[in-house]
Amino acid sequence: MVNHARDKGGRRPHGNGRHAVVIGGSLAGLLAAHVLAGHADRVTVVERDRIPDGPEPRPGVPQSRHAHVLLESGQLALDSLLPGFTAELRAAGAPRVGMPEDMVAWSGGAWVRRTAPTTHIHTGSRAHLEHLVRRRVLADPAIRTVESAEAVGLAGDASRVRGVLLRERGGTGGTAGAGASGRRQRTLPADLVVDASGRGSRAPQWLAAIGAEPPAEETIDTGQAYASRVYRDTGAHLGTEALAYWFYPNPAQTYAGGVLPLEDGSHLVALAGLRGQExxxxxxxxxxxxxxxxxxxxxxxxxTAEPRTPVYGFRATANLRRRYDRPGRRPAGFLATGDALCTFNPIYGQGMSVAAMSAVALRDALADPRRRPTTLRVQRALFDASRQAWDISAGADRAMPGAVGNAVASRAVDRPVGWYLNRVQRRYVGDPALVGPVFRSVLTLTAPLSALFAPRVARAVLFGPVARPPAAPPMRAETTGG
Ligand SMILES: Cc1cc2nc3c(=O)[nH]c(=O)nc-3n(C[C@H](O)[C@H](O)[C@H](O)COP(=O)(O)OP(=O)(O)OC[C@H]3O[C@@H](n4cnc5c(N)ncnc54)[C@H](O)[C@@H]3O)c2cc1C
Structure with missing residues (x-):
């Protein structure tokens, strides 16, 4: 599908007969489907779960029980894809936390000063956010869903993917037949297949099965495990005007966690520790x-707080990226996005934002009037959308004790960069004017990493004084005069 003529706006004129299939109806899949609906006659989202009507957690997204913050980069990307989305999110009650003003945060071994915000994050539940995205995306008549259906392979060969093999209960169409499990198996023909099936994607094996080359994989795994539970603050015992509380880990203090507000007035408590400290x-x-x-x-x-749910655990948090961007004997008409392409240790809160930024990258790559959108070129655009988040997450995790994986080893160039970033960390907690805002923009993926090396910032980092951070948790924001 990616090799055919487009109109001036980059949208494919309808009537081209093209069919795109997206595997996975979570955030990355829904947003990719939304973009592809501008280029194909029909888009089908294949989802293993039954798709809920409301904001409910579901088995295919077990991480939705855990803390999910939406960074500013993700908000901007969502607004660009679905105009007015973040206003809708706020109107539906998703809390908006100003950073650093509204959060009591411990970072790099020090308390962060609570000065005026330079960025905001949304902290509502993952299920609520997905529900709002799903409602907007599936309102498009060009997009249909096949639910309770599992993709189990690809149709085609090493030169071109021609469809998806599905296993489902009931259903019609395609070449149907009952598999050993008693479920119906059929082929759903497609001109383009997008894998958005998350970190557990089986696409590398599916590619190998049609004679294509699976991608090389890079991993860094600290064994970080999460446990989360929702509470009600029965007597306002935290006793401050802060909206959120968070402890970020570092190599010398590896426990993490905190409290985030949810859309219904309750609080999600997350606790995390590395391998052996689960x-x-x-x-x-x-x-x-x-x-x-x-x-x-x-x-x-x-x-003192009142629990409202059981405690939920989660362990699969390795950084993992699949190098589909590298040349190889891989078929035209197959792309990977979201966690299926690149997934991060969630402690840095990046995956949903990268899923949205990837959909923007897909839109721009398909619409670029100067370039023919070949499969490899579009895949590289998707890869680039995840690059900075990977650099942040992998860079931090490499330094964590006990990290394992084939991408743990640092290169010679990483050592001076690591030394410099340590200096940035020491300064950012107490510097509301320059290093703090720039560092936050980089971490929330709205400024490139290179912003930290701009001359003005580098002067402050290399030669400026280290402002003293608060000696105790800053329970009052400086902006309230406390
Ligand atoms: C503990 C934890 C905390 C996190 N916290 C944050 C955070 O604070 N901020 C943030 O931005 N991100 C966070 N993330 C990451 C975030 O959850 C994901 O990056 C985000 O959901 C985008 O994922 P996705 O759509 O690519 O995949 P997923 O959300 O994993 O969805 C994959 C979908 O594919 C479906 N599927 C899988 N296999 C098949 C198949 N064979 N056939 C059909 N359907 C299939 C699944 O049912 C599911 O619906 C966190 C992750 C974890 C694990």
Whole structure:
């Protein structure tokens, strides 16, 4: 599909008969489908789960029980794809947290000053956000869903993908037949197949099965495990005007976690530890684990707050990227996006934003009037959309004790860069004027990493004083005069 004529606006005139299939109806898949609907007659989203009517967690997205922040880059990308989306998100109650003003944060071994915000994050639940995206995207009549259907392979050969092999309960069409499981198996023909099936994607094996080359994979795994639970703050015991509380890990203090507000007024508590330090998922163990954080306030609060859910655990958090961007004997008409392409240790809060930025990259690559959008070129645009998030997440995790994987080894150039970034970290917590805002823009993916090396910033980082950070958790924002 990616090799045919477009109209001036980059949108394919309807009536071209083209059919795109997206595997996975989560954030990356829905947003890719939305973009492809401008270029194909029909887009089909194949989803293993039954698609819920409302904002409910579902089995195919087990991470939705855990803290999900939407960075400013993700907000901008969503607004560009679905105009007015973040206003809709706010109107539906998703809390908006100003950084650093509204968060009591411990980062790089120090408390961050709570000065006026230079960026905002959304902290509502993952299920709520996905529901709002799904409602907007599936309102398009060009997009249909095939739910409770699992992609189990690709049709075609090493030169071109021609469809997806589906296993589903019931259903009609294609070349149908009952498999050993009693489920119906059929081929869904497609001119373009996009893999958005998440970090557990089986596409490398499917490609090998049609005689194509699977991508090389890069991994860095700290064994970070999460445990999360929703609470009600029965007596406002945290006792401050802050909206959120977060402890970021570093190589010397590897426990992480915090409290984030949700759209219904409750609070999601997340706790995390590296391999060998996994937070327990039983009631008493979960509460006791919070005492390992660098300050007792969260542990003390948990003793008084009212739990509203069980504790949910999650362990698959390795950084993993699949190098589909590299040349290889791979078929035309196959792309990967979202976590299926590149997935990160979630502690840095990037995956949903990268999924949205990838959809923008897909839109721009398909619409670029100067270039023929070949499969490899479009795939490289998708890869580029995840590059900075990978550099941040992989760069930080390489330094974590016990990290394993084939991409753990640092290159010679990483050492001076690491030294410089340590200096940035020490300055950003106490510098609301220059290093703080620039560092936050880089971390929220709205400024390139190179912004940290701009002359003005480099002067402050290399020669400027280190402002003293707060000695205790800043329970009052500086902007309120506290
Ligand atoms: C613990 C945790 C916390 C996180 N916190 C954050 C955060 O704070 N901020 C942030 O931006 N990101 C966060 N993320 C990452 C975020 O969840 C993902 O990056 C985001 O959901 C985009 O993922 P995706 O759409 O690519 O894949 P997923 O959301 O994993 O969805 C994959 C979809 O594909 C379907 N599927 C899978 N296989 C098949 C198949 N064979 N056939 C049909 N359908 C299939 C699944 O059912 C699912 O719907 C976190 C992740 C974890 C694990």
């Amino acid at each position: 937070p327990p998922t039983d009631d008493a163990g979960f509460t006791a684990f919070a005492a390992r954080l660098p300050h007792p306030f969260l542990h003390e609060w948990l003793l």
